[in-house]
Amino acid sequence: MSATTDTGAALPRPKIDFAPALAPFLIALIAAPLIGSTSTFITLTFASLAMGLMLFTMASGFTLVFGLMDVLNFGHGAFISIGAYMATLVFAPLILWSQADSLALNLGVILLAIVVAAAVCGALGLVFEKLLIQPVYGQHLKQILVTTGGLIVVEQLLYALFGPDTIPLGLPTSLRGAFHIGDAAIEKFRLLAVVVGLVIFVGLTLTLNYTKIGLLIRAGVENREMVEALGYRINRLFLAVFMAGSALAGLGGVLWALYREQVHASVGQSLTVLIFIVVITGGLGSIGGCLLGATLVALVANYAGFLAPKFALVSNIALMVAVLLWRPRGLYPAGGR
Amino acid sequence: MMILSGDPPRGRALVALLAVIVLILAIAPFLFPGAKSLNVAATILVYALLVASYDLLLGYTGIVSFAHVMFYGVGAYGVAIALYGLGPSWGALILGIVAALPVSVALALAIALFSLRVQTIFFAMVTLAVASAFNVLASQLDWLTGGEDGRSFQVPEILRPGFRLISGRAFGVELNGRVLSYYLVFIACAVLFLALLRVVNSPFGRVLQAIRENPFRAEALGYRIVYHRALATCLSAAVATLAGALGAIWQHYVGPDTALNLSIQLDVLVMVVIGGMGSLYGAIVGAALFVVARNYLQGLLGALSAAASGAGLTLAAGLLHPDRWLMWLGLMFILAVYFAPTGIVGRLRGLDKGSG
Amino acid sequence: MTALLSLSGVHTHIGRYHILQGVDFEAAEGKTTMLLGRNGAGKTTTLRTIMGLWRASAGSVAFAGQPIAGLPTPSIARAGIAYVPETMAVFSGLTVRENLILAARDGALDDSRLQWIFGFFPALKKFWLSRAGSLSGGQKQMLSIARAIVEPRRLLLIDEPTKGLAPAIVGALIDCLKEIKRAGVTVLLVEQNFRVAQEVGDDVRVMDNGRIVHRGSMASLAADATLQNRLLGLSLDAHQ
Structure with missing residues (x-):
């Protein structure tokens, strides 16, 4: 075989862009002296971690759906609301479990709520995708309009089914309160949220990197057409991703409902705003960017919420603007598009 | 046809419908002397202008903004803050409007330059985020905006209900400040609507449509896409601001729920799609239908709901509850996007073509 | 015929x-x-x-x-039918190995077939675990063709x-095309x-x-x- 000059050439090392990943530390570093007290700083930072991982759970589906199929689902928040209501449905009959002084029963009821919410939202995701999104593939304007319409209708349906009032949702007994490390408080439920969020992040990362379906998703984000030319039906893959993304949104909805200890149909709409800031900041379509964006948004929201409570959301906009000035496509956009 | 900028409604059914709507609006104070009906008419006027300015973005330029109502809010708050702070004088009113306009245009320009550079879909997401933040901000700055409660204020003397233009009645109706307010709103909305019509039929408007149809081709022809889109954003923001000012003058009150809420933005989206994207006349039809539906469809739903719960159909009763009217409009909205992307206006025009 | x-x-x-x-x-x-x-x-x-x-x-x-x-x-x-587009369309975020795993849609990679491919495209063996995006143009072309033949196609x-x-890489490609024809x-x-x-x-x-x-x-x-x-x-x- 002919030796080519090319095979011997040294391969340039892939450049890894570390700078954006340092941003959370930079923000923590700036905020620490302003906050002053170490214990408050630890409490806030841990709260941010929990909130960030919950936001990540909810936003990951949105960003993958966009990355794979160029679909902007403005109705994504609807699944968060549905998930939250599913939590109330599971908690109501199992009140004895959640009030029992048993960590196993308490976690059991949460696990059940998560499973139910994910299953229901995944199934509804199938309906949503077939009914609303499939007819408007490739048409951004119509996608935005139709999915916004879907959000309106789902929200109204939730009002019709569950009533317009806020439903309180109590935390199970053993998850109330906090662990104390010195003066710093680590709320128990937030610890659970961190664990669940990390499990999801690790699970998603492993799936995307080490399973064939994950490889297909990553390949599809880069070049849909070539995945089809290799013989894979990308529409089915997309449907699966959409259902998984909706299920994750529902799961996030359960966590969020427990975190706020209440449920209202408008929660999806208001979280949509945060999710958008997360994915714009992190870069559309990438899981790593999504985690980074979620962490940044949560840090800024918590620090600003402590330092200047009135300007928490505005400070997130400021974060987004600052990031866009630095990286117009967000910190880690997918596929370098 | 100069007044319509050479862009008449076209289609007999559409002309007839528009003529009826405009005529009713023009003589509304004499047709429906009741306060509620006049309020419905004025709301239609202000919304028609707001929706028309939104259509310049959505229908003509092809970009989705969720911050349009924010600009409406800027105009409304401008007037409210000026009249509340400086007292009910014409000078304060004008100052409020003049101060609000540059705020809106600067905000619009900033958003446009930030998000349109990358991808137009960014624009939809960024505007939603910015508008929510603005809403929160307005609810928080109590000293300036009155917070959640908003601001009630006095308008200049001759626009108040107590003012009498002439002592007698004309066609059986008192010519009071309320009627004068109505005609101020009517004339301002008409003039601004015609100005928008002029814009969309100008060379600038045609470039916008060319960009919407085929951005790459338009760019190849030498049009700067970002420049044109940004200009359209600013222009539509300015008109929305003026609509907000008119809304404030009519209502004597401005608060987050009447001038900034995301649900108003969704209403505007519904109005423009059902009326017809890409035709300013759709704004009039959409606004009229929407406002009438909101005010009177609820009554119908209430009756149906009562009937359903009488028949023991709890779920049906819930779905038909008057507060669920937005769900039915949302369904109409989705169906309109699929099956009638040109809205009622497009359908009516098609009707005419069909019949020869 | x-x-x-x-x-x-x-x-x-x-x-x-x-x-x-x-x-x-x-x-x-x-x-x-x-x-x-x-x-x-x-x-x-x-x-x-x-x-x-x-x-x-x-x-x-x-x-x-x-x-x-x-x-x-x-x-x-x-x-x-397998397709090698003009743009090569390798998945640049995936490694050489992962690109070929996707191309082998019926299951695992067949080792003897891989050795056959490495015979005329040794670079692919050398950069087996490198991201495809970091390959040179010629190597990407080899990967794109390898994807098409990693399983038998008609x-x-x-x-x-x-x-x-x-020119040197063109020579390698000619050898490869002849080899494919022989198969x-x-x-x-x-x-x-x-x-x-x-x-x-x-x-x-x-x-x-x-x-x-x-x-x-x-x-x-x-x-x-x-x-x-x-x-x-x-x-x-x-x-x-």
Whole structure:
């Protein structure tokens, strides 16, 4: 075989862009002296971690759906609301479990709520995708309009089914309160949220990197057409991703409902705003960017919420603007598009 | 046809419908002397202008903004803050409007330059985020905006209900400040609507449509896409601001729920799609239908709901509850996007073509 | 001689443009058929139409006797056709290994087949765990072809594999194409480089303005300078 000059050439090392990943530390570093007290700083930072991982759970589906199929689902928040209501449905009959002084029963009821919410939202995701999104593939304007319409209708349906009032949702007994490390408080439920969020992040990362379906998703984000030319039906893959993304949104909805200890149909709409800031900041379509964006948004929201409570959301906009000035496509956009 | 900028409604059914709507609006104070009906008419006027300015973005330029109502809010708050702070004088009113306009245009320009550079879909997401933040901000700055409660204020003397233009009645109706307010709103909305019509039929408007149809081709022809889109954003923001000012003058009150809420933005989206994207006349039809539906469809739903719960159909009763009217409009909205992307206006025009 | 692939009266529109205006030709089983022609003649569109990436507006495409026009791309691929696009379209975020795992859609990678590929593309073995995006242009082309042959396929559609590559790599590609032919695979090859065409082509089809304007054997076209000049014009001079 002919030796080519090319095979011997040294391969340039892939450049890894570390700078954006340092941003959370930079923000923590700036905020620490302003906050002053170490214990408050630890409490806030841990709260941010929990909130960030919950936001990540909810936003990951949105960003993958966009990355794979160029679909902007403005109705994504609807699944968060549905998930939250599913939590109330599971908690109501199992009140004895959640009030029992048993960590196993308490976690059991949460696990059940998560499973139910994910299953229901995944199934509804199938309906949503077939009914609303499939007819408007490739048409951004119509996608935005139709999915916004879907959000309106789902929200109204939730009002019709569950009533317009806020439903309180109590935390199970053993998850109330906090662990104390010195003066710093680590709320128990937030610890659970961190664990669940990390499990999801690790699970998603492993799936995307080490399973064939994950490889297909990553390949599809880069070049849909070539995945089809290799013989894979990308529409089915997309449907699966959409259902998984909706299920994750529902799961996030359960966590969020427990975190706020209440449920209202408008929660999806208001979280949509945060999710958008997360994915714009992190870069559309990438899981790593999504985690980074979620962490940044949560840090800024918590620090600003402590330092200047009135300007928490505005400070997130400021974060987004600052990031866009630095990286117009967000910190880690997918596929370098 | 100069007044319509050479862009008449076209289609007999559409002309007839528009003529009826405009005529009713023009003589509304004499047709429906009741306060509620006049309020419905004025709301239609202000919304028609707001929706028309939104259509310049959505229908003509092809970009989705969720911050349009924010600009409406800027105009409304401008007037409210000026009249509340400086007292009910014409000078304060004008100052409020003049101060609000540059705020809106600067905000619009900033958003446009930030998000349109990358991808137009960014624009939809960024505007939603910015508008929510603005809403929160307005609810928080109590000293300036009155917070959640908003601001009630006095308008200049001759626009108040107590003012009498002439002592007698004309066609059986008192010519009071309320009627004068109505005609101020009517004339301002008409003039601004015609100005928008002029814009969309100008060379600038045609470039916008060319960009919407085929951005790459338009760019190849030498049009700067970002420049044109940004200009359209600013222009539509300015008109929305003026609509907000008119809304404030009519209502004597401005608060987050009447001038900034995301649900108003969704209403505007519904109005423009059902009326017809890409035709300013759709704004009039959409606004009229929407406002009438909101005010009177609820009554119908209430009756149906009562009937359903009488028949023991709890779920049906819930779905038909008057507060669920937005769900039915949302369904109409989705169906309109699929099956009638040109809205009622497009359908009516098609009707005419069909019949020869 | 039986035709594995046959197109008759194929028309393809892209937007408002009428690109293919009645393409008729056959590709014989086990042979390498060259598709030559000027830029813009419709060669790439022909490959994409066969692959179902553009939909033919009229005409028929038959593969192994079965009509495939109108089928979705994945079904066409599963019928046994592999595509190496002009852009190579390697998944740059995936490693060489991962690219090939996806290409082996029926299961695990077959080691003996891999060794066969490494035989003519040793670079792929060397950079087995590197991201495809960090490969050179020639290496990406090798990966793209390797993806098409990592499992046995009956027909390969290859679009300008030598475009922009250094002469030494072109040599390796020629060896590879000959090896593929020896393995009995049918190839439809779009090529601007006449030397490559001459070395690997059995049959030749020349396109112009969305139609086939010449059918014959590669050897007879290579021997007839006047015909070459008439059919291929400038593209011939550019490569000599």
